[in-house]
Amino acid sequence: MSNPKDVRYVVVDLLDDVTVEKRLLSEALLKRLAKLPAEDRARAQRLVMQTLRDMDRCDRMLGPFLRQRPAPRVLNILRLGVSEICNGGAAHGVVNACVEISKAQAETEHARGLVNAVLRKIDREKAKWDTLPIPRLPKWLRKPLLADYGKEAVAAMEAAQFAGAPVDLTAKGDAKALASTMKGELLPTGSVRLSDAGQITNLPGYTDGDWWVQDMAAALPAKVLAAQAGETVLDMCAAPGGKTMQLAAAGAKVTALDVSAGRMKRVEENLSRTKLSAELVISDALEYEGGPFDAILLDAPCTATGTIRRHPDLPYAKDGSEFPGLFELQEHMIDRALGLLKPGGRLIYCTCSLLIDEGEEQVRDALARHEGLSVELDTLRLPGVDADWIGPEGLRLFPHYMADQGGMDGFFITCLRRK
Numbered sequence: 001m002s003n004p005k006d007v008r009y010v011v012v013d014l015l016d017d018v019t020v021e022k023r024l025l026s027e028a029l030l031k032r033l034a035k036l037p038a039e040d041r042a043r044a045q046r047l048v049m050q051t052l053r054d055m056d057r058c059d060r061m062l063g064p065f066l067r068q069r070p071a072p073r074v075l076n077i078l079r080l081g082v083s084e085i086c087n088g089g090a091a092h093g094v095v096n097a098c099v100e101i102s103k104a105q106a107e108t109e110h111a112r113g114l115v116n117a118v119l120r121k122i123d124r125e126k127a128k129w130d131t132l133p134i135p136r137l138p139k140w141l142r143k144p145l146l147a148d149y150g151k152e153a154v155a156a157m158e159a160a161q162f163a164g165a166p167v168d169l170t171a172k173g174d175a176k177a178l179a180s181t182m183k184g185e186l187l188p189t190g191s192v193r194l195s196d197a198g199q200i201t202n203l204p205g206y207t208d209g210d211w212w213v214q215d216m217a218a219a220l221p222a223k224v225l226a227a228q229a230g231e232t233v234l235d236m237c238a239a240p241g242g243k244t245m246q247l248a249a250a251g252a253k254v255t256a257l258d259v260s261a262g263r264m265k266r267v268e269e270n271l272s273r274t275k276l277s278a279e280l281v282i283s284d285a286l287e288y289e290g291g292p293f294d295a296i297l298l299d300a301p302c303t304a305t306g307t308i309r310r311h312p313d314l315p316y317a318k319d320g321s322e323f324p325g326l327f328e329l330q331e332h333m334i335d336r337a338l339g340l341l342k343p344g345g346r347l348i349y350c351t352c353s354l355l356i357d358e359g360e361e362q363v364r365d366a367l368a369r370h371e372g373l374s375v376e377l378d379t380l381r382l383p384g385v386d387a388d389w390i391g392p393e394g395l396r397l398f399p400h401y402m403a404d405q406g407g408m409d410g411f412f413i414t415c416l417r418r419k
């Protein structure tokens with residue numbers, strides 16, 4: 001019988017965490033993977049990511065064989081089975097493992113016959129898999145995106161999200177040299193793209209802190225800030241520290257602030273690995289009294305809807321209900337940041353979101369609230385940034401930009417200057 005230390009059992013637990021408990025995978029993984037031997041963890045993570053990415057297709061495959069929707073855990077066992085079988089897994093082994101997982105708990109034991117019968121039928125029907133349409137975003141997210149960008153753009157975003165994401169690195173030093181060492185592609189924005197990275201911690205230069213993982217779009221805000229050596233810079237929502245490291249590597253005197261002590265530990269570890277330094281402050285940004293600073297980077301807490309390529313759990317763990325609270329927090333944070341700037345100082349505001357409420361709208365509202373505030377579009381014209389991506393409020397990036405090279409995370413980035 002399957003037990004809680006089996007890879008697939010843990011994967012079903014993780015699917016339950018996301019679809020039933022509505023927890024983000026990043027939060028659930030730590031606790032669940034700790035139950036597995038180290039050598040099984042990468043496989044569990046790969047399987048759960050694949051099943052989440054395939055979820056809509058799994059449900060389409062299952063539809064004709066289910067007279068009614070099974071209990072949530074039974075459905076998740078089936079989804080895992082479908083995803084594995086349709087991605088080339090050996091059906092016999094997959095079916096047996098899924099039946100064993102069903103038998104392991106009283107609430108799913110009754111469904112072992114169903115799991116067995118349905119997965120065997122799926123194996124016979126698996127040719128249908130490749131004809132299924134690209135999964136759509138959930139309605140709560142699709143609707144506002146359709147209103148903002150139209151059908152064609154949303155379909156392109158969905159295709160990019162389904163395709164997943166390569167691994168991008170930011171070099172601490174020379175990006176060209178890093179690309180050559182890693183046999184990666186040097187992107188026009190200066191990030192290094194790896195198509196087949198494998199285990200990150202085994203890559204050359206990891207222990208020496210020569211680079212860190214950071215999507216090419218996520219690397220742009222610090223480039224827009226363009227910190228000068230000796231400048232005082234506040235990284236206002238810093239954890240886990242990708243942008244803090246860029247600012248510190250540029251020679252700025254960085255104050256890295258975050259409200260989460262747990263996440264700040266990650267900043268500390270990242271700085272220590274890369275041998276970079278910053279002053280670390282654990283505080284609510286809205287209560288922080290420091291500065292004034294030459295420049296502030298505000299990578300505000302947001303819906304993270306631009307990162308679904310890397311986080312296919314998001315559409316299943318969220319339903320949009322907490323979004324208005326985030327929009328309000330972003331507004332307060334912008335006001336707080338402007339109050340911590342030196343006269344003439346610059347605020348780089350960014351969110352890894354696709355929603356204009358967290359980008360263009362925030363800028364329009366901030367300009368209306370603050371006299372003497374202006375948007376500096378020139379600073380956004382960086383190497384590799386297409387002029388068409390820049391609108392009156394800032395730089396708008398979509399997952400389907402540069403799709404043939406692997407795409408990028410959805411982001412909004414702007415530079416505001418205070419008189």
Ligand SMILES: C[S@@+](CC[C@H](N)C(=O)[O-])C[C@H]1O[C@@H](n2cnc3c(N)ncnc32)[C@H](O)[C@@H]1O
Nearest residue numbers: 237238239240241242243259260284285299301
């Ligand atoms: C988008 S993440 C930042 C990512 C980070 N800039 C990087 O590049 O690695 C947003 C961060 O905001 C932090 N946060 C949320 N509310 C906050 C608040 N009121 N004050 C300070 N930080 C906050 C979260 O803990 C989270 O680490």
